Amino acid sequence: MQRFVFAVLIVLSVAGSMAMAKSIFPYAYTREVLPNGLTVYVIPMESPGLVAYYSVVRTGSRDEFEQGKSGYAHFFEHMMFRGTKKYPGPVYDSLITGIGADANAYTTDDYTAFHLNFATDDLEKVIELESDRFQNLSYAEREFQTEAGAVYGEYRKSITSPFALLNERMQDVAYDVHTYKHTTIGFEADIKKMPEAYDYSKSFYQRYYRPENVVLLITGDVNPAATIALVKRYYGGWAKGYVPPTIAAEPPQKAERSASVTYPGKTLPVLDIAYKGDAFDPANRLYVAAALLGDLAFGETSALYKKLYITEQKIEMLDASIPVNRDMPLFEVLARVKKETDIDSIRDDIYATIRTFQTVPVDAQRLSDLKRRQRYQFLMGLDTPDRVAGGLARFAAISGGIEVVEDYFAAMETVTPDDIRAAAQHYFVPERRTVVVLKGARP
Amino acid sequence: MKTLAAVCLVLALMPAVMTGGEALDTRTFVLLPVKNDPTVSFRIWFKVGSQNDPKGKEGLAQITGMMLADGSTKHNSYAAIKEHLYPLAAGYMASVGTEMTVINGRVHNDNLAAYYPLFMDAILAPAFLQEDLDRIKSQALNMLETTLRYASDEELGKAVLYNDVFAGTPYGHIVAGTVQGVRSITLDDVKSFYATHYTRENVVPGIGGGYGPELPARIAADLGGLPSGAPAAVPAPEPRPIEGLHVTIVDKDAPATAISMGFPMHLLRGTREWYALAIANSWLGEHRNQSSHLYQVIRERRGLNYGDYSYIENFPHGGSLQMPPQNASRRAQLFEMWIRPVPLETGQFALRAALREFKHLVDNGMTEGDFHLTRRFLRNYVLHYAPTTMGRLGYALDDRFYGIAGSHLELFRKMMGEITLEEVNAAIRKHWQYGNMQIAVITKNAEAFQQALVSGTPSPITYKNAKPESVLREDKEIEVFPVPVKKENVRVVKVTGVLEQ
Numbered sequence: 001m002q003r004f005v006f007a008v009l010i011v012l013s014v015a016g017s018m019a020m021a022k023s024i025f026p027y028a029y030t031r032e033v034l035p036n037g038l039t040v041y042v043i044p045m046e047s048p049g050l051v052a053y054y055s056v057v058r059t060g061s062r063d064e065f066e067q068g069k070s071g072y073a074h075f076f077e078h079m080m081f082r083g084t085k086k087y088p089g090p091v092y093d094s095l096i097t098g099i100g101a102d103a104n105a106y107t108t109d110d111y112t113a114f115h116l117n118f119a120t121d122d123l124e125k126v127i128e129l130e131s132d133r134f135q136n137l138s139y140a141e142r143e144f145q146t147e148a149g150a151v152y153g154e155y156r157k158s159i160t161s162p163f164a165l166l167n168e169r170m171q172d173v174a175y176d177v178h179t180y181k182h183t184t185i186g187f188e189a190d191i192k193k194m195p196e197a198y199d200y201s202k203s204f205y206q207r208y209y210r211p212e213n214v215v216l217l218i219t220g221d222v223n224p225a226a227t228i229a230l231v232k233r234y235y236g237g238w239a240k241g242y243v244p245p246t247i248a249a250e251p252p253q254k255a256e257r258s259a260s261v262t263y264p265g266k267t268l269p270v271l272d273i274a275y276k277g278d279a280f281d282p283a284n285r286l287y288v289a290a291a292l293l294g295d296l297a298f299g300e301t302s303a304l305y306k307k308l309y310i311t312e313q314k315i316e317m318l319d320a321s322i323p324v325n326r327d328m329p330l331f332e333v334l335a336r337v338k339k340e341t342d343i344d345s346i347r348d349d350i351y352a353t354i355r356t357f358q359t360v361p362v363d364a365q366r367l368s369d370l371k372r373r374q375r376y377q378f379l380m381g382l383d384t385p386d387r388v389a390g391g392l393a394r395f396a397a398i399s400g401g402i403e404v405v406e407d408y409f410a411a412m413e414t415v416t417p418d419d420i421r422a423a424a425q426h427y428f429v430p431e432r433r434t435v436v437v438l439k440g441a442r443p
Numbered sequence: 444m445k446t447l448a449a450v451c452l453v454l455a456l457m458p459a460v461m462t463g464g465e466a467l468d469t470r471t472f473v474l475l476p477v478k479n480d481p482t483v484s485f486r487i488w489f490k491v492g493s494q495n496d497p498k499g500k501e502g503l504a505q506i507t508g509m510m511l512a513d514g515s516t517k518h519n520s521y522a523a524i525k526e527h528l529y530p531l532a533a534g535y536m537a538s539v540g541t542e543m544t545v546i547n548g549r550v551h552n553d554n555l556a557a558y559y560p561l562f563m564d565a566i567l568a569p570a571f572l573q574e575d576l577d578r579i580k581s582q583a584l585n586m587l588e589t590t591l592r593y594a595s596d597e598e599l600g601k602a603v604l605y606n607d608v609f610a611g612t613p614y615g616h617i618v619a620g621t622v623q624g625v626r627s628i629t630l631d632d633v634k635s636f637y638a639t640h641y642t643r644e645n646v647v648p649g650i651g652g653g654y655g656p657e658l659p660a661r662i663a664a665d666l667g668g669l670p671s672g673a674p675a676a677v678p679a680p681e682p683r684p685i686e687g688l689h690v691t692i693v694d695k696d697a698p699a700t701a702i703s704m705g706f707p708m709h710l711l712r713g714t715r716e717w718y719a720l721a722i723a724n725s726w727l728g729e730h731r732n733q734s735s736h737l738y739q740v741i742r743e744r745r746g747l748n749y750g751d752y753s754y755i756e757n758f759p760h761g762g763s764l765q766m767p768p769q770n771a772s773r774r775a776q777l778f779e780m781w782i783r784p785v786p787l788e789t790g791q792f793a794l795r796a797a798l799r800e801f802k803h804l805v806d807n808g809m810t811e812g813d814f815h816l817t818r819r820f821l822r823n824y825v826l827h828y829a830p831t832t833m834g835r836l837g838y839a840l841d842d843r844f845y846g847i848a849g850s851h852l853e854l855f856r857k858m859m860g861e862i863t864l865e866e867v868n869a870a871i872r873k874h875w876q877y878g879n880m881q882i883a884v885i886t887k888n889a890e891a892f893q894q895a896l897v898s899g900t901p902s903p904i905t906y907k908n909a910k911p912e913s914v915l916r917e918d919k920e921i922e923v924f925p926v927p928v929k930k931e932n933v934r935v936v937k938v939t940g941v942l943e944q
Contacts, residue, residue: 007851046479050826081733097734099815100823104731104765107506113776117827145908149746156699157749157784195908211647264696265593301529306522313578316585339580376532376551380482384686 022240024378024409027388030224031401033232036240037212040231041402042224043388051220052385053116053126055134056396058215059208060110061184061246062326068193071142071151071186072204074107075194080114080146081105081200082139084132089143095129102386109184110326111397115384118375120221124230131234134209136346141198148194155185162267166438170272172435174330179252189250210242210387211235215396220385226427250276250328257434267339267440268316273350274330277322280398290331290416292370294320296420297357301366304353308335313341326398329432331427343437361417371412378409455745464523464780466667467550469659469780473839475651483658484549484833486533486649487566487666488840490768492542492639493620494613494677499627502620503943506545506579506628507535507636514575516561517568521575533558538770539618540756543844544640545649545750546771552653566641573632583625583759591619592938596885597783598762603691603883603941604703608777612680618759623944627722642672647843670790679774682707685879688928694889695938699748700790702797704882705779706933708755718858725824726745726817727801728780731765734820737780740800740886744914745904747793748783753801765826769837772844777778778875790886791895791902793938795924802877808868821869822859825852836915889935 029043031195083089098102101118118126150431158164168183175181185191216235218227253276278287298304298320308315317336335346382388393404457538496503512535512919529536535548546566550558604618609615614625646669664666685706710717728735730752733743737751747861752761753927755778757771780801783791809817829835829852842851895902903922910918 045557047830052831094816099819100820100826102765102827117830119823140753142909142911145906146744146746146910148908150742151750153699153742153746153784154749157597160596160698181518181807219805263593266589267593284876298804301522310522310574310578313574313581316582357538372530373532374552380532380549383480383482383832386830440593442593 001267002137003332004018018199019176024375025405026379026382027234029351029402030228034211034232034236035067036236036238037044037210037242037399038214038216038231038235038238040216041218041392041396042222043217043219043221044222044224044387045219045385047220047385049120049221050385051120051123051222052266052389053118053214054217054389056215056217056393057112057131057209057398058110058213058397059112059116060108060397061182061186062179062247063164063208063362064182064186065179065247067243067300069200070189070190071184071194072185072258073112074186075110075148075151076201076204077105077112077114078151079144080133080137081140081203082137082143082147084136084138086132087129089139092129092133095125097373100347101126104353108394109180111394113390113393113397115386116122116391119251123222123227126203127230130237134214134235135238137205137209138235139344144198145195148191149263149410151185151194153160155188155191157385158185162438164442165261165263166270166272166436168261169328169438170274170332170434170436173257173259173436174274175278176251177248177326179247180329181242185418209244210240211238212240215400217389217392217396217402219389220378226246239388247327253432256430257437260437260439263438263440265440266442269340269343269437271335271343271347271396272436272438273339273347274332274434274436275426275427275429277329277331278327280324280404280405282411285411285415285419286426287425288408288411289419290321290427292367292412292415293357293420293423294322294331295370296362296366297353297424302351302353308346308349314338314346324394340439354424356427357427358421360421362420365414367417371415374412405428424440445663446816462667464643464671465665467646467648468664469663471476471647472659472663473647473836473843474659475649475832475836475839476654477652479787480652480832482551482652482832483654484556484651484836486651486770486833486836486840488647488649489544489546489641489672490542490645490647491544493616493618494541494680495636495640496616496620496624497626497675500632501624502583503632503636504544505539505618505620506576506583506625507580508546508634509540509583510571510575510633511565511569512537512546513515513579514565515570515572517570518564519561527557527561527724528741531558540617540759540771541614541773543770545773545840547833549652552934557813559675568666568669569874571630572628572635572821573625573939576628576633580625580628583619586619586750587622587625587942592941593693594743595762596695596697596699597703597781599693599941600701600703600782600883600885601761601779601939602780603693603885604705604881605777606720606942607689607883608685608690608705609680609682609705609775609934611681612774613677614680614682614773616940621942636701638670639672639674641669642674643667643669643817644671649836649840652826653833657941660843662709670935676722681777685881687878687881688880688926689930689932690882690884692889692892692933692935693883693885693886693938694942695885696786696789696884697785697887700787700793700884700886701784702782702790702794702882702884703779704878704880705777706880708776708874710755710776711774712756712851713845713854715858715862716870718754718855718874719862719866720874721855722754722814722817722821722862722867722873724755725803725821726809726813727804730754730758730761730767733913734817737782737797737800738792741782741785741793741796745906747785747789748897750783751797752781754779754781769829769834770840772841787887789904790884790892791910792904792921794882795902795926796921797851797919798926799924800879801875805871805877806873809864810891811864814867818859818862821857828852893935896928897933899925899927910929
């Protein structure tokens with residue numbers, strides 16, 4: 001379960017001085033698209049004897065468009081560990097255990113990633129195992145039903161967080177028809193009914209777990225030609241068959257929305273102000289400017305942060321998230337407030353900050369500092385095979401490749417103070433807005 | 444990339460942050476040069492932690508660490524520090540544990556010259572302002588009063604377990620402290636704690652990555668400015684022996700039941716026996732790994748929760764970490780089983796299931812097959828423990844803490860080629876038992892849980908879906924598995940009183 005925010009992603013990434021770098025991504029790589037549509041990136045880097053292997057399925061909770069079936073992308077992430085006829089679950093587990101791999105998976109709104117870190121010597125074994133479960137997954141109904149229990153357990157563990165509850169409410173209120181209306185783990189009512197949907201789960205696999213819908217990212221101590229030859233051998237017979245989901249476009253919001261949610265314990269109140277944004281697109285100047293605006297207006301060097309967090313100490317946290325998404329996400333400003341009576345004034349402060357950014361061009365040096373910061377953060381985060389592949393996974397999921405990273409950073413370099421102002425004027429307006437306030441049931 | 448010589452020059456030209464005492468001896472440093480790493484990692488270790496919190500001031504070590512890493516210095520306000528660090532894409536933080544406090548940070552070599560004075564200022568010249576203390580205390584109280592009590596029942600369960608197991612010793616409160624303790628902390632408390640513990644005799648600097656040859660000397664000179672002083676050593680804790688099964692049940696309106704249990708253990712990494720027991724523990728409950736046997740029994744076969752794990756070393760932040768943390772070293776450890784929240788009606792069953800599996804392992808030892816598989820697994824799996832320079836530097840500091848001459852991670856791999864099944868089973872017999880244990884339960888209907896527990900009432904389980912005959916057969920044994928708890932050994936507490944003082 002991951003909710004991705006640009007600021008978080010950018011904390012990834014290593015090599016020489018930025019001053020000399022022509023491109024942001026420091027490693028040479030090889031890309032290959034198999035005849036069946038499977039896309040493979042092999043990215044060698046210095047990491048003696050270690051490899052990271054990411055299978056990125058370009059399906060997430062976004063793709064759960066059928067009524068009553070929220071949470072299946074995530075559920076399916078679990079089912080992928082239940083094995084095949086050749087390698088049943090316990091055999092798969094024991095083989096992975098035997099090679100000492102660090103293996104796991106996660107699901108997000110836009111994609112599902114299966115990842116392993118292991119020794120280079122085991123590359124062929126991993127390719128064989130991964131290609132097998134992606135093509136030949138096989139599980140009985142009772143295993144499916146047992147796993148549904150584990151998923152419900154995950155829901156129970158997560159929902160004790162006030163932020164999970166708030167997020168669930170925000171997405172439900174902000175969206176009318178788009179599948180971002182539900183969170184990645186899904187509506188609780190749908191999770192409860194999961195054990196009944198064995199046949200549906202198989203159709204989910206048949207439609208989405210197809211080579212045209214998957215990108216492999218293989219990084220570390222690997223030889224590109226030999227690796228691609230292995231991928232061809234083991235994945236070459238995987239039949240095409242991806243059936244794109246029918247995702248309803250969210251109609252333009254016409255008026256501001258608001259809601260509240262009560263957390264059944266004790267918590268500081270949280271104010272969540274969200275605006276309908278745009279999908280990730282480096283060619284969309286407004287989007288790229290908004291990604292910077294979030295930090296400039298609400299980041300830890302912003303005037304508002306200094307006022308509310310450092311000087312007045314009215315909040316415990318201020319955060320803006322401008323996510324990287326395939327469709328229209330919410331651009332959110334979150335404030336964890338110390339006193340309930342301050343919520344209104346803090347909301348007004350946030351609106352006032354937005355008005356300032358809509359009217360006054362941001363200081364050019366601050367903008368330049370932020371660009372520098374983002375480049376170095378990206379670079380410093382690319383220091384292990386796992387972080388490289390993990391950091392690229394969302395881009396691969398959204399665009400089908402990793403080239404957009406260069407496009408994004410190139411576009412970022414050209415953003416001007418006027419672009420920032422234009423983004424504030426375009427996105428941060430009342431008719432795109434949804435406000436949700438979370439309060440605790442206990443004083 | 445700038446050449447190392449250029450970096451050296453930049454550093455050499457920087458004015459010393461502080462002048463004063465004699466330079467530290469760089470031979471005492473933990474150094475991990477990595478030629479091709481374009482970044483520099485710092486871990487400045489002070490031999491202080493929550494075990495040094497004065498009575499009634501529980502949480503002071505943590506607050507003091509945060510005042511350094513998250514407060515103003517004599518040369519810069521907190522806001523100005525954030526401004527200066529911003530374009531460098533760098534920061535620093537304090538990691539405070541029971542025995543260790545480490546101020547750590549990482550920076551690209553391009554930005555080292557601008558970063559270094561800010562980092563050193565944090566350690567050498569904290570301003571200790573009231574407004575910073577107010578902000579930091581507010582965060583710490585929020586963590587105790589809302590996050591731990593209400594937002595994470597599994598972390599609360601662990602906290603209750605630790606406080607119970609080590610009650611009456613300097614380990615007897617979690618690092619975050621207590622509500623009353625944190626509330627009572629004043630600026631003078633922080634200043635006095637800093638003066639006592641942040642001394643030149645108490646520091647071990649760690650440096651890793653692509654730093655130039657002059658950096659250790661520079662740090663030695665600057666940290667030489669710390670005041671002199673050797674705080675009184677805290678003796679290693681001697682937790683009271685646990686006789687029988689003791690249970691603390693935290694009563695709250697919980698959506699599920701979270702369980703943690705364990706007992707103190709006298710075994711530290713670096714010894715052959717530790718690596719032998721690590722094999723058994725990995726098989727029983729490798730952290731967040733489906734190879735964990737507890738995970739297989741409770742989650743995989745029965746779908747009761749999200750995971751079930753066991754530990755022979757302190758593992759803070761288990762909910763968010765995939766691999767073991769660094770610099771959480773301690774002289775006293777506990778064996779621990781962590782049962783993630785299960786449906787309320789299956790709490791007793793899950794507790795019985797975990798204890799039954801543990802008893803089976805203690806009574807019978809590992810099988811030949813499980814032993815070989817787990818040994819092979821660990822041999823490679825430990826490669827993933829510290830893939831970064833910062834991680835390896837952390838391990839190197841821990842090696843110093845435990846007095847391991849070489850590297851724990853290398854020794855771990857080596858031992859996986861040497862340890863025999865007999866050694867593993869001997870270590871199990873010597874260090875593990877199931878009769879004396881502390882158990883923490885976070886649940887709704889605590890009184891009913893207590894009654895069922897004390898009376899030994901069977902806890903049958905029903906499923907909404909079909910299960911294999913083998914599982915149902917095993918369930919019959921689990922539901923009546925004896926968990927002999929005497930009424931006087933059960934304590935029921937309200938969540939509002941937990942972690943209070």
